Amino acid sequence: MLKSVPHHVAHHFEDADQEFDAAKIGMWLFLAQELLFFSALFVGYGVFRFLHPEMFLHASKLLSWKMGLVNTMVLITSSFTMVLAVWMTQMNRVRESIRLLWATAGLAMVFMVIKYFEYSSKIHHGYLPGSWFSAADAYEHLHLFFTCYFLITGLHGIHVLIGVGLILWLIRKSKQGLLHKDYYTPLEMVGLYWHLVDIVWIFVFPLLYLVG
Amino acid sequence: MVHSASSSVNFFKASSGWRSWLFTLDHKRIGIMYLVSIIIAFGLGGLFAMALRLELLSPSPILFSAKEYNQLFTLHGAIMTFLFIIPSIPAALGNFLLPIMIGAKDFAFPKLNLASLHIYILGSFFLLASLFVGGVDTGWTFYTPYSVETDTSTVMTTLGVFILGFSSILTGINFIVTVHKMRVPGLTWMRLPLLIWALYSTAVIQVLATPVLAITLMLLIVERVFGVGIFDPALGGDPVLFQHFFWFYSHPAVYIMILPAMGVISEIVTTFCKKNIFGYKIMAASSISIAVIGFLVWGHHMFTSQSPLASAIFSFLTFFVSIPSGIKLFNWVATMYRGNIDLKTPFLYFLAFLFLFFIGGITGVVLGALSLNVHLHDTYFVVAHFHYVMVGGTTIAFLGGIHYWWPKITGRMYSETWARVACGLIFLGFNMVFLVQFFMGSKGMPRRYYTYLDQFQPMHAFSTSGTWVLGLGFILVVFYLIDSLLNGEQAPANPWGGLTLEWRAASPPVLENFDTPQQVTHDPYDYENGSIPHA
Amino acid sequence: MASSHHIVPVKALIGTFIALLGLTAVTVLVTFIDLGPALNLVLALLIAGIKASLVLFVFMALRWDSGYNVLIVLSSFLFIALFAVFVIADFAFRDSIDPIEKQTFGLESPVKPLSEAHPYNAH
Numbered sequence: 029m030l031k032s033v034p035h036h037v038a039h040h041f042e043d044a045d046q047e048f049d050a051a052k053i054g055m056w057l058f059l060a061q062e063l064l065f066f067s068a069l070f071v072g073y074g075v076f077r078f079l080h081p082e083m084f085l086h087a088s089k090l091l092s093w094k095m096g097l098v099n100t101m102v103l104i105t106s107s108f109t110m111v112l113a114v115w116m117t118q119m120n121r122v123r124e125s126i127r128l129l130w131a132t133a134g135l136a137m138v139f140m141v142i143k144y145f146e147y148s149s150k151i152h153h154g155y156l157p158g159s160w161f162s163a164a165d166a167y168e169h170l171h172l173f174f175t176c177y178f179l180i181t182g183l184h185g186i187h188v189l190i191g192v193g194l195i196l197w198l199i200r201k202s203k204q205g206l207l208h209k210d211y212y213t214p215l216e217m218v219g220l221y222w223h224l225v226d227i228v229w230i231f232v233f234p235l236l237y238l239v240g
Numbered sequence: 241m242v243h244s245a246s247s248s249v250n251f252f253k254a255s256s257g258w259r260s261w262l263f264t265l266d267h268k269r270i271g272i273m274y275l276v277s278i279i280i281a282f283g284l285g286g287l288f289a290m291a292l293r294l295e296l297l298s299p300s301p302i303l304f305s306a307k308e309y310n311q312l313f314t315l316h317g318a319i320m321t322f323l324f325i326i327p328s329i330p331a332a333l334g335n336f337l338l339p340i341m342i343g344a345k346d347f348a349f350p351k352l353n354l355a356s357l358h359i360y361i362l363g364s365f366f367l368l369a370s371l372f373v374g375g376v377d378t379g380w381t382f383y384t385p386y387s388v389e390t391d392t393s394t395v396m397t398t399l400g401v402f403i404l405g406f407s408s409i410l411t412g413i414n415f416i417v418t419v420h421k422m423r424v425p426g427l428t429w430m431r432l433p434l435l436i437w438a439l440y441s442t443a444v445i446q447v448l449a450t451p452v453l454a455i456t457l458m459l460l461i462v463e464r465v466f467g468v469g470i471f472d473p474a475l476g477g478d479p480v481l482f483q484h485f486f487w488f489y490s491h492p493a494v495y496i497m498i499l500p501a502m503g504v505i506s507e508i509v510t511t512f513c514k515k516n517i518f519g520y521k522i523m524a525a526s527s528i529s530i531a532v533i534g535f536l537v538w539g540h541h542m543f544t545s546q547s548p549l550a551s552a553i554f555s556f557l558t559f560f561v562s563i564p565s566g567i568k569l570f571n572w573v574a575t576m577y578r579g580n581i582d583l584k585t586p587f588l589y590f591l592a593f594l595f596l597f598f599i600g601g602i603t604g605v606v607l608g609a610l611s612l613n614v615h616l617h618d619t620y621f622v623v624a625h626f627h628y629v630m631v632g633g634t635t636i637a638f639l640g641g642i643h644y645w646w647p648k649i650t651g652r653m654y655s656e657t658w659a660r661v662a663c664g665l666i667f668l669g670f671n672m673v674f675l676v677q678f679f680m681g682s683k684g685m686p687r688r689y690y691t692y693l694d695q696f697q698p699m700h701a702f703s704t705s706g707t708w709v710l711g712l713g714f715i716l717v718v719f720y721l722i723d724s725l726l727n728g729e730q731a732p733a734n735p736w737g738g739l740t741l742e743w744r745a746a747s748p749p750v751l752e753n754f755d756t757p758q759q760v761t762h763d764p765y766d767y768e769n770g771s772i773p774h775a
Numbered sequence: 776m777a778s779s780h781h782i783v784p785v786k787a788l789i790g791t792f793i794a795l796l797g798l799t800a801v802t803v804l805v806t807f808i809d810l811g812p813a814l815n816l817v818l819a820l821l822i823a824g825i826k827a828s829l830v831l832f833v834f835m836a837l838r839w840d841s842g843y844n845v846l847i848v849l850s851s852f853l854f855i856a857l858f859a860v861f862v863i864a865d866f867a868f869r870d871s872i873d874p875i876e877k878q879t880f881g882l883e884s885p886v887k888p889l890s891e892a893h894p895y896n897a898h
């Protein structure tokens with residue numbers, strides 16, 4: 029058993045419940061903000077898909093839906109390990125929780141590695157956004173699809189990397205005994221963030237990889 | 241640490257040294273630092289405005305080249321919007337007042353609050369740095385394709401605005417959570433002061449709209465640096481898409497600017513009429529509905545660029561947004577009826593607001609009418625409209641708020657006589673500058689032009705002369721407020737006989753706002769049953 | 776307000792996880808059935824929506840959370856939907872002009888579809 033360090037409620041709060049509820053509303057607001065941050069990219073996607081439906085059909089076949097599928101599974105599994113990590117801490121099984129956090133971070137890295145291979149193949153073939161497009165495939169406006177592809181998955185990838193950083197920070201905190209059944213707010217908050225990253229991907233997968 | 245200090249010293253004296261300010265977690269100090277920053281920004285933006293108007297004294301060149309003129313009005317607009325108006329009431333006055341008015345010791349997240357100030361300062365450095373690396377000449381709206389092609393430093397400026405956006409988002413999150421979780425016992429939702437309702441609605445917009453601005457500007461930077469084509473017609477992209485993205489934020493953003501001002505005005509009118517607000521519930525509800533409906537009308541900035549059908553729909557929806565504002569206006573007037581009116585400076589600002597915001601709002605409705613807008617779009621009519629709401633509305637309310645809470649913030653009184661003179665000058669000067677612009681606009685004088693047809697010269701010259709009156713008014717304010725800091729007499733805790741919680745705190749408030757725990761037992765403006773706190 | 780520290784039963788978590796994997800498989804499978812582009816898109820979005828709700832309500836415990844937090848999430852999705860619908864609707868009606876104007880004045884739309892206005896230059 030790791031020794032747990034009691035948490036002190038910040039002095040401007042009445043009690044731990046008030047502190048926790050405040051953190052939670054704050055986190056949900058932050059997530060709402062994240063959703064709207066992504067929104068413009070999806071709207072842009074919608075416009076270009078509306079304007080060039082055939083091109084999107086063609087373009088989506090250039091992506092490997094198998095890689096996308098694997099990545100979807102990986103990310104969903106990481107969401108699951110994350111939620112289990114929270115549960116373990118709630119049960120005061122901090123060691124298991126730490127292992128699950130490692131698993132989550134590991135899966136996130138698997139996701140990024142697969143992304144890396146996808147990206148290199150696209151770059152290799154010249155399937156690049158806008159003026160960088162140099163593929164032999166000269167389907168009209170094809171580069172716009174890759175603009176959407178790289179912008180959306182790129183921004184999402186940055187969020188995954190930030191998530192990995194946060195998970196490593198949680199592992200450290202857990203090892204120091206700062207997270208336990210009486211106080212696990214940071215764990216729960218990062219968990220929420222991580223699920224949001226998953227939700228974004230849940231939409232990305234069919235919209236980019238499975239157009240038809 | 242800060243909280244171990246004895247709580248009965250006022251927050252100015254609690255600790256000293258620049259670190260105790262720059263790294264403070266005390267919302268009052270953060271509010272004051274915001275106040276100082278935005279006043280500096282306002283001064284700078286104001287100087288640019290004076291210079292712009294001076295150039296327009298005559299259609300031939302006076303001070304600047306056409307290109308310099310374009311850079312000046314861009315920076316004027318960007319500074320006034322992003323560095324002054326958006327943070328003015330929420331981040332400066334709101335930071336200081338919100339926790340006190342709900343009886344809390346601080347915001348729910350004091351560190352986040354400090355972070356938002358630091359982010360604001362960082363963002364303003366970027367924005368202002370563009371002055372020295374080539375300027376920007378796109379206008380504060382950064383429309384593509386010009387913003388992608390111009391040889392000026394769009395990236396630096398938009399990066400600054402991008403950063404500033406996060407400051408605004410964090411402030412918004414903090415406000416919402418604090419209002420939800422930190423109210424004192426007895427302060428139910430239906431007893432919240434209307435300023436709190438207004439700040440709350442503002443915060444909702446800040447959280448839900450600002451991220452769209454952030455991503456839009458990021459896309460603009462990516463477009464400019466990498467040429468990804470999303471806004472570039474040569475690559476099949478679409479510049480009008482940028483306009484949609486921009487206004488999806490920027491129309492709601494005009495309500496970030498005006499809602500807090502409406503809150504301040506509600507506080508002032510009740511205190512100086514010693515009367516309950518007329519229609520409290522509808523006042524609170526209209527703040528929320530302005531925030532929500534404000535999301536549905538952005539297309540009224542694009543009547544000349546979007547499809548006719550979209551224009552028609554957006555024009556229709558625009559009329560709805562003016563209803564809650566109209567309700568507020570009627571209720572303020574009704575509140576005065578049979579009130580015990582005390583014509584102190586804040587109340588004079590209230591009256592000025594009533595007139596000016598009325599004109600600004602009504603001309604907004606005129607512009608919202610599609611058929612008229614096609615003629616008035618991009619003319620001085622629009623310029624006059626938004627200055628009537630942003631200066632005549634928000635800035636006047638901000639000044640009213642400064643005067644109203646000055647004794648609370650600084651613990652000093654200011655010279656009532658000079659304050660009234662300055663208020664008169666500002667009201668007069670403002671109308672001189674902008675009223676004629678409606679006439680010019682309706683006669684076809686386009687906005688953002690360096691020169692103009694000779695027939696417009698008398699009106700332009702008159703408008704320019706107004707800026708000197710207006711400027712004089714502002715300078716006067718600075719002088720007597722500084723004088724008040726140095727020589728003003730000590731302010732009592734409740735100089736105006738207000739009923740809301742902040743008047744129970746000392747002037748200036750102690751470190752954690754109140755020495756004793758507070759409790760609320762009556763409605764915020766219930767002058768019949770509530771007893772006016774004295775100290 | 777609902778209790779803030781709700782512990783979600785593990786069974787619910789495992790069930791959700793399995794459902795998510797299953798729905799992912801379904802999304803892939805339906806793309807191989809050609810229902811016409813519109814219906815395929817609607818179906819894909821519907822399934823994604825269900826998956827997202829599962830994550831939101833079970834993994835993120837929104838089901839046991841305060842109504843206000845639910846409201847935050849719903850309103851952000853609502854605003855995103857409005858954003859998308861209005862913008863796409865604008866593009867959809869770009870080259871139409873008011874039928875009355877068309878009859879009375881014989882006007883043509885000043886806004887040309889992009890492909891006409893800027894003939895695409897191959898790279």
Ligand code: HEM
Nearest residue numbers: 494497498540562601604605607608617618622626629630
């Ligand atoms: C009564 C509610 C209002 C209505 C119906 C309204 C309507 C409009 C319309 C239709 C335009 C577009 C004019 C054009 O470019 O052709 C406009 C422009 C503008 N409005 Fe308002 N408005 C209202 C209130 C406000 C408020 C409260 C503010 C700010 C505090 C504001 C700030 C602006 C600004 C900054 C612009 C010009 C943006 C630009 O192109 O640079 N408006 N308004």
Ligand SMILES: [Cu+2]
Nearest residue numbers: 491494540541
């Ligand atoms: Cu607007």
